[in-house]
Amino acid sequence: MLPMLFRIRVRSRDASFGFSLPMLLIYILFIPIAIITAIAYGFMLLAPKKTKQARGYMKIIFFMPKLLSAARGTEIEVHSDNSDVKTFLK
Secondary structure (H helix, E strand, O other): OOOOEEEEEEEEOOOEEEEEEEHHHHHHHHHHHHHHHHHHHHHHOOOOOOOHHHHHHHHHHHHHHHHHHHOOOEEEEEEOOOEEEEEEEO
């Protein structure tokens, strides 16, 4: 199952804040990129010898949903002298 929420919390000495971003917005923004990549990939199939390496790099776009579903439950914490940042992918 794909993650549905991206949450960030920032805590510092002066102020603390947090915000959540629904992953649905990111998925909607990803659709045009996937369509353009699919069209470019189709054109690359017409000249397979010249574009073999480029097609390999473009496959990352098609595997992004699998990568996101594998990242579900990821929590990243970054600590510095000034602030602490926590990122959740739920």
